[in-house]
Amino acid sequence: MPADNPNSPLSTAPLSTPNSPLSTPNSPLSTNAHSPLSTPPLSTIPVGQRERRTQDRVIALLRDRLGYDYLGNWIDRPNNRPIEEGLLRPWLEQRGYHKAQIDRALFLLDKAAALGQGRDLYQANKEVYSLLRYGVKVQTGAGQPYQTVWL
Incomplete structure (x- = not known):
């Protein structure tokens, strides 16, 4: 199911509509910018890029601080084994x-x-x-x- 489908558990549709009681400015469940319950915008960095950045930090730690040799990214290497x-x-x-x-x-x-x-x-x-x-x-x-x- 696509993420923009309102029935999807991954939906990005707003929780309230403009005429909904949840959207009134004084409602404790208001989604306006001043509400403590407002949802911050989703990160624009794809998950794969975040994972790669984390891997790069771990590689730097192992290589620079702990003295390990980095043998490169072997993702496409034939017969790659753990x-x-x-x-x-x-x-x-x-x-x-x-x-x-x-x-x-x-x-x-x-x-x-x-x-x-x-x-x-x-x-x-x-x-x-x-x-x-x-x-x-x-x-x-x-x-x-x-x-x-x-x-």
Whole structure:
């Protein structure tokens, strides 16, 4: 339903008409400019642009204040994935983890990030955050103690 349809829940039509009792100047529900209940005009900035500005601020924070490398906007990149194994694996190797630990940690991270089968985005994000915050507990062999791989 279009937003200018008065029956739409997203309608931008005024709440009162000129002859309505709600529009009298002394009414507590008046929509004139002096009323505390008057609705401010809608922003002229589309939602996508506001989201992009927010993303740019987050990128600036991570890059400029926290020292992260910004790899660019990969929205149109082929085979774009939320977990970049090609970048994460060498970094984990550089930190001294063994291949078996890295393989298991990446498997568990991919599993946590997976959607479907009753898992929604909220649940996946919560589980991935937990692995990032508390590390991935991996066991490289039967009977071996668990070790934490920090991502």
